[in-house]
Amino acid sequence: MAKRKSDFKLKNYVCYILVAVMFLYALVLQMMGKLPKSTSNLFVQIAYSIILAVSLNLVVGFLGELSLGHAGFMCVGAYLGSYIAIALTSHIESKLLVLLISMLCGGLAAAFFGFVVGLPALRLKGDYLAIVTLAFGEIVRTVCKNLPFFGGAMGLSTVAIKYDTRSSTSLYIVAFITVFVVLFLIQNLVRSKHGRAITAIRDNEIAARAMGINVTFYKLFVFVFAAFCAGVAGVIFGHFNTPVLYSKFSFNYSIEILVMVVLGGMASINGSIIAAALITYVNIALQAKLTGDLAALKYLIYALILIVLVIFNNAPRLAPIKEALSPKNLFGRLKKRRPGDVSDDAGEWANIPTKIRMDEILSTDVRPGNEFVPDKEKKAPVKGGPNDG
Amino acid sequence: MSVLFDGLSLGAIYAMIALGYTMVYGIAKMLNFAHGDIIMVGAYAIYTTMVFWGKGLWVAVIxxxxxxxxxxILMEKLAYKPLRGASPLAVLITAIGVSYLLQSLAQLIFGVTPRPVNLGSFGSVEILGASIPVSTVLTLVIGAVLMAGLTLFVNKTNTGRAMQAVSEDRGAAQLMGVNVNFIIMITFAIGSALAAAASVFYLMQIPLVEPLLGSMPGIKAFTAAVIGGIGSIPGAMIGGVMLGVIEKICLSIDAIKDYTTAIEFGLLILILLVRPIGLLGKKRREKV
Structure with a gap:
């Protein structure tokens, strides 16, 4: 068999390139000595926003369940991770090692809570899961606010572990490398057999179950993994911001992450990266200008993004308009096609109007005398089996 | 004793909001996240009529x-109706968007600072040796009347029976000649009117209007609806009253005062763990 021309597809690597461009930009700025603290902080914030958005997209976009407690998992990671880091920092010299250990611990703690919450909640359907995760976020916030060793209402002071940008390893470098690791894990998960199982659950849970997919396992796995990522993001947050304060991780913040996912596009990792970077940047750029009651303008825009984009993407009546405006129809004709080329048409399946729906297949009943016979078996006696020769 | 009465009247408010949630959930099969913010709209309407225009309480309530x-109705027509038939996830996200839209609009128009609104004082009465404010009694009585009326409406009138039919099986109801769109609109209208009633009683207890007024009671009322069994009207009442009493009891004990919210939501998770359909919910088998 001749090897295929190339298995390398650029579009599989766009997400790494996007992050790498940002990372290199920050590195170049630092080498030129033009990286002020505020810019370096911006890059850290963008990095953990990307982790949050991509991991939430795994739950919302790929698994098709709504989690409104992502900030709650981040809160667990931020408080516990920072607490561990403060405890370790007097014993271990290397700041980097402390950060890595605390990231792992914070992530695992968040994953544990993801497991605890997910176990009962994932037996339930969408709306229930949303409300349980929301409730979880509020519980975490209330508990963190009142625990004395977490600093109570003053928040947990993380001055001891706060990264100074002038040290050799700036926090944003660690943060961006974490982003790469998370992206690598999620990208490979999504493209694997397990990723297909996850999207199958989203498209039709009963059919997926009938195909032998362990729905509970995959739901729980995705949920726990996303919680882990959120916890890691929380630890990065704890190392960059002092104090770690419960009020940061409110419902509003969960919604902000959700806005990133919706703006970037459901089940689009590249989209989530761009949207996370954009929203974080705009937020910080406008922070000083939108004070007082004008701050509500931000949420007004968030609300409009959520409503308009979701209705546009999902309303059954708007489907023809959406089709007409899709990039494929707008720019598709510009592409020249060589007659010899065989293109991968998997992407066009969604556009075929007579797509067979799984639930139609399952509800079709077979009458006696009208059984489904695969073509190959019919032809087999005519052509002769392999035993003839 | 007074704690119990406080709890009951808070519970009556929760129950009223929870009824709106549970009816919309039962009939339109969606979680109307913006339901809590309708209370806020009602509270601002009362504030504007009473403080700006100087009208009386009754004008404000109406x-x-x-x-x-x-x-x-507007919310349903503009935001939810286009999504009928789309995935529940899309509807839920849109509902969150609507909730944020209402909150931020209120903040842009009225500002974030809480504004006092005085509904007038009603005095208090002595019941079983405890002095109970008349507003509490009023909340309880009117709440009970509204709920009884709603139960009668759903069970005895044609529209009410059509609602039950739509909640049972939308397609079959449509085939029987029920105007599904109209029924869903009516459901939203009734739920929102109940939210307006809830806003009046809320302001009797806490006479401050702010943009985020509705969000927490809304979420708690949804919790109550889930605890009682979503889609069930008596369930919403029981869940609401239960949650209100628990909240007030927790708030009256110093040791666990700060953890009240956590306890309430913990109860929700516990109930969903033990009995996912809620106290009075009906089990539904999922079909292909």
Whole structure:
């Protein structure tokens, strides 16, 4: 068999390139000595926003369940991770090692809570899961606010572990490398057999179950993994911001992450990266200008993004308009096609109007005398089996 | 004793909001996240009529009821109707968007600072040796009347039976000649009118209007609806009253005062763990 021309597809690597461009930009700025603290902080914030958005997209976009407690998992990671880091920092010299250990611990703690919450909640359907995760976020916030060793209402002071940008390893470098690791894990998960199982659950849970997919396992796995990522993001947050304060991780913040996912596009990792970077940047750029009651303008825009984009993407009546405006129809004709080329048409399946729906297949009943016979078996006696020769 | 009465009246408010949630959930099969914010709209309507225009309480209450009902219908027509038939996830995200839209609009118009609104004082009465404010009694009595009326409406009138039919099986109801769109609109209208009533009683207890007024009671009322069994009207009442009493009892004990919210939501998770359909919910088998 001749090897295929190339298995390398650029579009599989766009997400790494996007992050790498940002990372290199920050590195170049630092080498030129033009990286002020505020810019370096911006890059850290963008990095953990990307982790949050991509991991939430795994739950919302790929698994098709709504989690409104992502900030709650981040809160667990931020408080516990920072607490561990403060405890370790007097014993271990290397700041980097402390950060890595605390990231792992914070992530695992968040994953544990993801497991605890997910176990009962994932037996339930969408709306229930949303409300349980929301409730979880509020519980975490209330508990963190009142625990004395977490600093109570003053928040947990993380001055001891706060990264100074002038040290050799700036926090944003660690943060961006974490982003790469998370992206690598999620990208490979999504493209694997397990990723297909996850999207199958989203498209039709009963059919997926009938195909032998362990729905509970995959739901729980995705949920726990996303919680882990959120916890890691929380630890990065704890190392960059002092104090770690419960009020940061409110419902509003969960919604902000959700806005990133919706703006970037459901089940689009590249989209989530761009949207996370954009929203974080705009937020910080406008922070000083939108004070007082004008701050509500931000949420007004968030609300409009959520409503308009979701209705546009999902309303059954708007489907023809959406089709007409899709990039494929707008720019598709510009592409020249060589007659010899065989293109991968998997992407066009969604556009075929007579797509067979799984639930139609399952509800079709077979009458006696009208059984489904695969073509190959019919032809087999005519052509002769392999035993003839 | 007074703690119990406080709890009951808070519970009555929760129950009223929870009824709106549970009806919309039962019939339109969606979680109307913006339901809590309808209360906020009602509260601002009362504030505007009483403080700006200097009208009496009754004008304000009727105005709030009309505005909330219109708001509910408008919300349904503009945001939720285009998504009928789309995935529940899309509807839920849109509902969150609507909730944020209402909150941020209120903040842009009225500002974030809480504004006092005085509904007038009603004095207090002595019941079983404890002094109970009349507003509490009023909340309980009117709440009970509204709920009884709603139960009668759903069970005895044609529209009410059509609602039950739509909640049972939308497609079959449509085939039987029920105007599903109209029924869903009516459901939103009734739910929003109940939210307006809830806003009046809320302001009797806490006479401050702010943009985020509705969000926490809304979420708690949804919790109550889930605890009682979503889609069930008596369930919403029981869940609401239960949650209100628990909240007030927790708040009255110093040791666990700060953890009240956590306890309430913990109860929700516990109930969903033990009995996912809620106390009075009906089990539904999922079909292909």
């Amino acid at each position: 105005g709030a009821a009309v505005l909330c009902t219109l708001m509910g």
